Every structure is written in C-alpha cells, then in structure tokens.
Amino acid sequence: MNEFDLVLPSEVDVREVGMRDGLQLEAPVPLAAKLEMLEALVATGVRRIEATSFVSPKAVPALADADQVAAELARWPGVHWSALVANERGAVRAVDAGVADLEYVVSAADGHSRANAGRSTAEAVAAVGEIARLAHAAGGSLEVIIATAWDCPFDGRTPIARTVDVARAAVTAGADQLCLGDTIGTTTPLRVVQMLDAVRRACPGIPLGVHFHDTRGTGQANALAAVQAGVTQLDASIGGLGGCPFAPGASGNIATEELVYMLEESGVRTGLDLDALLVAARATERAVGHELPSSLYRAGGRSVPRALDAR
Template identity: 65%
Template structure:
C-alpha cells in the first residue's frame, strides 16, 4: 500500500442512507441507534437529509432529529441536501456541515431530483454560498459516479467535470459515490486517479454499497488509491437483503475489521460497532447483511 494514508476517516451514514429506504422508525429509536453508533468512537455521522418528506418519509423528522444532536458532543454531524432550499433548511435546523449530492448521470439525476445532471451541478455555487454565508462546511458528493441504473456506465470525464466545478466553487470536501453498488477495484483505482489531481489538498471521500459483493474490495482499492474518507453504515443498513436488487452500504464493522487488519488506523472500535449493529437490527426489525454481526472478530494473539 505504497500510496495509502495511515488513517482513514469513517463517516457512519446509518441514520441517513441506512434508514432512508426502511419503514419510518420513531425518533426515540433513531436516538438509541445514534447513541450506540456514537459509542463506537466514530467522529463523523451523516444524521439525516433535508429532502422531500413525501419522497423520503423515513427522514421526515429531520428537523426534530437535528434538535437532539447537541446531546452527542464530539461528533461532527452532517445532513444531505439536494437543493438550495434543503441547504437552508439544514442550516436553519442547526447543522454545521452539509452534503450536496449531484448525480453524474442524467437518468438518475432526473429520477432523484427532477433535474438534469448539468442543472444539478449548476447549483453548486449557490449552495456553497448558502453554506459559507452560514459558516457551514459543504461537501459535494458525485452520485452514480461509476454507473447509473438507467443510463449504464457513467463517462469518467463527467465525474471529473463535476468535481472540478465543485472545487472551483469552493467546496470544502469532495466524495464519489457508487450509488447502486456496481463498481469494482480496477474501476475505483482508475476513477480516483482521474479525480485526485482535481481535488488538490481537499479531503476526498468515497461511498460504496455492497450490492454486488464488491463493496469492501472497492473501498480497500479506494484507500490504496489515496482516498482518506469512507462512508459506511452500521450493520450494512441501507437495504433489505431479501429485496431483489436492494442492498445496503458497506457495513461499518466489516470495514473496520478489514482496514484494521490491513494496517489502516480508524477511530471506530470493532466490538462497539458490532454491538451497535445489534441495536440497528432491533430498530429495523429484520436481519442485516453485516458479516461481523454473525461471525464476530477472529481469535487474536
């Protein structure tokens, strides 16, 4: 791992990406899960999204949840937004960090936010300005960075263009997302190699789903290619393992197991993450795809 950083920041996205396709759960259950995840030592969490409550009913309590985040000092909470209005709502609710997601593919962009990829990218400067006016950090996440469920493979130059626009607009952080869980190590290596020079000294993250089993292999390839931030969700929340085609994020505890044994330093404690996965499984009421939740850690010296 000649190009690997010593430390990788794991952002737990259980509360947002993990829960967004689940049936809504009570705020109290979310706070229990949040507490269990916070106990892992994780430094960053994506808490919710300020999007249409009718499109994502599981996150309709975004403002109510945001009002409780002060209970968990020491964690940087962020919220996903998909429009200037969402950014204003997140900041009004007290968030100090937002993520603006731009799909690199038109098909997904139109299905997700009702506008083309170019129109979504054109909003980056406005959203950065809204965030920075409120002294709030903003990350631009390029969704469907490898593949779109409607359009097929995403041209890499499209991802590079959006990243470049975000850097030019003053975004504080960048990330590339394998939204539908299709990528594999070589494609990760290739895209990171294209994107990294455009990012300069800004932190670059990556976001993987395990839909085709290659999520952890892709995450490790990203780390080897110089990515220093990875999203993951406790238990692999984010999709029902019994729903055709649906699949969760890479599981935080599985990622921690792999990275730690590959000599990468992370803030998340493995045993606490497995304990949090049990809380998550109880919260959603069905089995989660996490491997460590079933196997436990290996016997060590």
C-alpha cells in the same frame, strides 16, 4: 510471483451514514429508536456521522423528523455532524436546524439525476454555488457527493470525463470537499483507482472521499483499492443498512463493522471499536425490525476467536 508490499495509510476517517443512507428507504423509525441508534453509534468512537437529510418528507418519510433529530445532536459534542440536502430550500432548513456542514448530491449521469432529483446533471450542478454560500455563511462547509460516479442504472457506464467535469464544476462553484458514490454497487477496484486518479488531477488539494455499496460483493475490495490509492475518507453504514428497494435481498452500503475489521486488522487505525459496532448493529436491527445484511454481524462478534480479540 514477485514480492509485493500492501501500502496502506496509518489511519482513515470513517463516516457513518446509517442514519441517513441506511434509514432513508426503511419504514419510518420512531425518534426514540433513532436516538438509541445514535447513542450506540457515538459509543463506537466514530468521529463523523451523517445525521439525516433535509429533503421532502413526502419523498423520504423515513427522514421527515430531520429537525427533531438535529435538535438532539448537541448531546454528543465530540462528533462532527453533517446532513444531506437536495436543494437550496433544504440547505436553509439544515442551517436553521443548526447543521451547517452540508452534503449535496449531484448525479453524474443525467438518467439517474432526472429519476432521483427531477433535473439534469447540469441543473443540479447549477445549485451548488448557492448551497455552498448558505453553508459558508453559517460557518459550515459543503461536500458534493457525486452519485453514479461510475455507473448509472439508466445510462450505463459514466465516462470518466463526465464525473471529472462534475467534480471540477462543483469545486469551482464553491464545494469544499468531494465524495464519489458507487450508487448501484457496480464498480470494481481498477475502475475505482482510475476514477480517483482522474478526479484528483482535476481537483488538486480538494479532500476526496468514497461511498461504496456492496450490492455485488465488491464493496470492501473497492474500499481496499481506494485506501491503497491514498483515500482516507470512507462512508460506511452500520450493519450494511441501505439496500436498494429495487433489488430485494441485495446488500446496501458497505458495513461499517466489516470495513473497520478489514482495516484495523490490516494495521489501519479507524478509531472505531468493533465490539461497540456490533452493539450498535444490534440497536439498528431492533430499530428497523429486520435482519441486517452484514456478514460480520451475522457471523457474530463472539465467533471471532478469543485470541484475535485479545490482540
């Protein structure tokens, strides 16, 4: 066993996605409870929050109040807000509501693209240019999130070349930033770094984030591998909210408090406060009315030995 140095960046930039990816499959939460969640999330120190998505209220009733949520965001001027859109119509709505930093999902796998968005990957890519134009005209930016970047529940493994092609096409069409999504929580550390390497080679200079799910217990390990590979933009959801409706009991997104704990205790600054995250998880649990999957939250902040807290 040779000596080994774990090389990590000095800081990372966490994006909180609980308000969108976390809530989208929940029973609709009243606006007042969402604002309590937001208040608690802002208090954690997080600098980037995915506020909502501008999609069909029929498809996602939990986020039917996107305009009302957007109207409240000016309360918290220090935060960088973004919103997800599913098409050009959504982009117009978002910009009109005052959110110009957009996220747009393209599924790298056709099977998931058709099931999720009703069109092929190529058709989804074709919309990037117009959505980017709308964002840029409003003074904002466009991040393309490549869903099923590693695996698809219908098509199986996504070839690296396929995800790379989507990344390259998105950037060519005007995307300012990319994010790779492990939509069904199946990827593993080696595949994470292989994919990151391939996408970076294809899209040099384009900021690249990661979006992991913890469905099979590998989410934090994948995040660690990504951070070792130099990624500094990571999505996470308060309390691990965001489970797949087709896998009851399975964990959803990686939990923000677990990511922050792992990184901060490994010397990587996140700017987020662990105690405030546990308060925000409590507000989230109240809002959704059921237990959250996060192990750290369930273990309880206070069971972290005092001497650790006092560090």
